[in-house]
Amino acid sequence: MSQTNNKEVLLQADKLTRRFGGLVANQDISVTLERGMIHVLLGPNGAGKSTCINMLSGDLPPSEGKIHFMGEDITRLTAAQRSQVGIGRSYQRTNIFPQFSVLENVRLAAQSRRQDPWRIFSKAMEAKWALEKARACIDEAGLGKRVDWVSGVLSHGEQRQLEVAMVLATDAQVLLLDEPLAGMGSEESASMVEVLKRLRQTRGILLVEHDMDAVFAVADMITVMVNGQLLECGPPAQIKASVAVQQAYLGTEESFHV
């Protein structure tokens, strides 16, 4: 399943802690993401998964701890700077430019790789490289039929695919996806799982997810969080078998098949 023979660590978080006043939302969370791997962050509501992904993406500075990307310390970089080094993210709530076409959403994402803000007389739509890249990423995310649609009218599942296409257009090596399957029908969900499996081949994906079936279908590694603490980390089989995890989160065996 995972390509464990030639490990390349893309993202490494060491003992991340985040406090909001007296509340400790994350305590000593360490996560490692390798290329070719889908790493799932699992946990009940309020476990601190979103806080964790926000620290990795730069939306939230950690109170303590270090984050390295391909060996470089990126702990103090802003979200925009992290995007520039190769970390892309999608959000839990769909976060697109609804009045733009699908193509323009992704073209804008692609344009972020070559920013020359002072060139105000060239026409954006004449930059062929950005258009070509946008089209390729839209295809890769499985949205090829919707290129010219206004993105606001797409189905929920298609909008999530669009977000993935936008992240791809930024040349991200690491994809941080916050609940990419939330609110999807089973068909949409299955096609997104296919997309994720394909993307994994050349990148590293860290995702926060609730959908149990999907989690075990795609995960190479699972980190379980409870109450802001890291409970257990390991391959799916280990997590499934873990007594501690079952007690804390999974409950009875039936809940796997809901």
Next chain:
Amino acid sequence: MNAQTSFILKLVALAVIACVPLSGESFYIELVGKVLVMAIFAMSLDLLVGFTGLVSFGHAAYFGIAAYAVAILSPQYEAASLWYVLPASIGLAALAAFVIGLFVLRTKGIYFIMVTLAFAQMAYFIFHDTPLGGGSDGTYLNNKPSSAIFGWEPFDLNNEIHMFYFILVTLIVVYLFLARVLQSPFGRVLVGIKSNEHRMQSLGYFTFRYKLGAFTLAGGLGGLAGFLYATLFGFVTPELLSWHESGNVLLMVILGGMGNLAGVIAGAFAFELMREVFADITKYWQLLMGGVIVAVVLFLPGGLAGIPGRIKRAMHGGESK
């Protein structure tokens, strides 16, 4: 409204405006000239409010700074060169916007509105209360800038008709310039920032730089309008920088339709003409004006620019019955 109808409509409007000097009435030539100046001013603000989502409540500062710059830079007993005072006044307004932008663009929402207002008030008091500005009476521009290039004078701004066409051509240039800028990668980023700045940052955009660019550009173009105003009327007062003026130009943008350059020009016309008409009827003209603004906001959310679309929808509704 398709692109062709829209284009023809704009050409017709332009032709009508261009014919105003044929009336030979100084009053109308000056009035429409003033409206065109305000339209340039409103377009410059629309770059911020309508396209970048930055509601500046202190845009009159840049208008006023450039207007004072013309008066102060011009020698007392002879005309200054247009080719010196024009770029200088625009440059000073843009420089002020750049410096002020460095501070105000760190705030968002209501704070941004208040801080832009605060800086504009500071600029107001500089011209009102220091020897620089000549107090509350303002100061005169004794000689309008001369367009002479090595002795050859292509046009004369003391001539009201020349002045009128100088303003009109400037308006067209500013319109085309902004339309082009909005098509550029820079302009697309501004529209993205208006839609969702946080998302733009997570896509890797350093949005502050783009906002600062837009703020500086808008300040410079606002300054261009201020330059024209000072040249048209030959005097400047601190009131040009007052918060009333900042509010008026914001109303022109809202009235015309945020994010639509042609609509904003129409907004400037509507605002100034209402002011003339209502002031003829009653000295409480601001009451009437206020009522119209409320009505537009309530019943015409897209401003004047939204009217063609509404007519079209109404007609299509009629056909389907």
